[in-house]
Amino acid sequence: MLSCKEVTTLHATEGLEHASWRTRMGARLHLLMCKHCRRYVRELARIGAAVRALYAVTDEARDEALLRRVLDSVRDGPSARGGRTWR
Amino acid sequence: MDETSDRVAAIRARDPAALEAVVRECMPGLLRVALASGLPRDRAEDAVQASLLVFVQRAQDYDGRARVGSWIYGILVRKILEERRAAQRITREEDIDAVMESRFDEGGSWMRPPRGPGDALVRGEMRRELESCLEALPERQRIAFALREVEGLTTGEVCKILEVSANNLGVLLFRARNGLRECLEAKGFEGSSDAEL
Numbered sequence: 001m002l003s004c005k006e007v008t009t010l011h012a013t014e015g016l017e018h019a020s021w022r023t024r025m026g027a028r029l030h031l032l033m034c035k036h037c038r039r040y041v042r043e044l045a046r047i048g049a050a051v052r053a054l055y056a057v058t059d060e061a062r063d064e065a066l067l068r069r070v071l072d073s074v075r076d077g078p079s080a081r082g083g084r085t086w087r
Numbered sequence: 088m089d090e091t092s093d094r095v096a097a098i099r100a101r102d103p104a105a106l107e108a109v110v111r112e113c114m115p116g117l118l119r120v121a122l123a124s125g126l127p128r129d130r131a132e133d134a135v136q137a138s139l140l141v142f143v144q145r146a147q148d149y150d151g152r153a154r155v156g157s158w159i160y161g162i163l164v165r166k167i168l169e170e171r172r173a174a175q176r177i178t179r180e181e182d183i184d185a186v187m188e189s190r191f192d193e194g195g196s197w198m199r200p201p202r203g204p205g206d207a208l209v210r211g212e213m214r215r216e217l218e219s220c221l222e223a224l225p226e227r228q229r230i231a232f233a234l235r236e237v238e239g240l241t242t243g244e245v246c247k248i249l250e251v252s253a254n255n256l257g258v259l260l261f262r263a264r265n266g267l268r269e270c271l272e273a274k275g276f277e278g279s280s281d282a283e284l
Contacts, residue, residue, distance in 0.1 A: 003195025008187075012264045013257030014242055036200035040268075043201055047267050048236045050208045050217055055123045055237050058115070062128075067114055070136050071107060074143040 002026045007037050011044060095151035106146060110139050113156050116238055117163050123233035124167045125222065134170055138163040153247055160240070161248045164230055171226050183266045204271035213271070220270035228263040235260060 002010075002023070007030045010016045016024055031038055090098075097105035117138060121131035142159045149158060192198045207213050221229060227249070234245045235256075246256050 003191075004197045005191040005195035009261065012261040014260060015257055017242065018253070036197045040201045043204060043268055044264050046208050047204065047264065047271070050204075050211070050213075051123070051221065051232070051267075052237050053211065054214065054217060055119050055233075062132075063115065063118065066118070066132050066135065067111065070110055070114065070139050073136060074106070074110065074140055075103075 002030050004030075004034060004037050007031065007034070008040050011041050090151050090155055092151070094155075095149065098146050098149050098155060099151075101143075101146050106143055109142070109155055109159075113159050114139065116156065117159060120160065120163060120230075120233050120238055121167060123221075123237040124164075124171075124230045125226070126167060126170055130170055134163060134166040138166055154244070157240075157244050157248055160234065160238075161250075164234075164248055167230060168226065183262045183269065186269055187265050201268065202272055204268070204274075208271065213274075216271060216274045217267075220267050220274070223270060224263055224266050228259050228266065231256060231259040232263040232267075 007027050010019065010023070010027055016027060019027070031041065094105060098109065114135060117135045118131060121134050122128065126134060138159055141162050142155075149155060190197065190199045190201075204213065208217070224232070231245060231249060234240050234248060235242065240248070242253060242256060246253055249256065249259075251259070
């Protein structure tokens with residue numbers, strides 16, 4: 001039987017990905033029975049989603065300006081080797 | 088996700104259309120990672136521009152073994168680390184392992200079960216708290232979290248980009264996730280009621 005500590009560690013480290021079938025089943029069974037670990041796993045998922053949402057907002061005008069600047073600088077800038085340019 | 092051999096050849100031959108396509112394709116993700124790694128917008132833009140410039144300059148060295156995006160993320164991560172060091176940021180090295188340890192009894196059962204952060208997080212009401220908890224993460228943990236959780240790269244890809252083993256990445260992610268969770272919980276955000284679970 002896996003302990004709460006083992007189950008939460010497997011989740012936070014993503015160790016389940018490489019775990020044996022037995023461990024994966026054990027972790028799943030544990031979650032069915034343990035509301036604290038269920039809450040823990042759910043909170044991690046929420047944190048991930050909240051951070052993704054935080055950085056999903058884009059500033060299209062600025063992004064476009066940056067893209068143009070990057071394209072201009074790589075087209076015109078001398079290359080590191082032999083002074084070759086993009087074109 | 089593998090690159091086609093035609094595309095690898097075009098990149099290596101420095102075909103302008105191929106290089107421009109890579110720049111267009113990779114820029115949004117690179118910018119997202121730079122921001123999520125804690126660089127302010129203008130520094131993030133500089134780091135992205137510099138990384139793409141390095142990519143274009145070294146395109147002939149691209150070997151096609153990793154996705155071209157992965158290769159550029161690797162260049163960006165080095166720039167981010169340089170930037171953050173240059174800015175002399177002091178990151179609080181919280182010993183999250185000890186914090187986590189104290190939450191379980193000897194048998195590994197919860198002694199202090201998790202509470203928050205809960206619904207307020209989902210509703211986006213705690214943006215500022217979330218940002219300050221992210222700021223408190225040591226830089227490598229934050230970058231690992233950005234690549235894996237914000238960008239959604241595979242663990243294998245993140246290992247290559249950060250040049251760490253799968254075990255090391257697991258430790259970085261464990262610390263980042265628990266650091267954020269503990270930090271948000273400490274700010275007093277309670278989880279939703281048990282009835283929902």
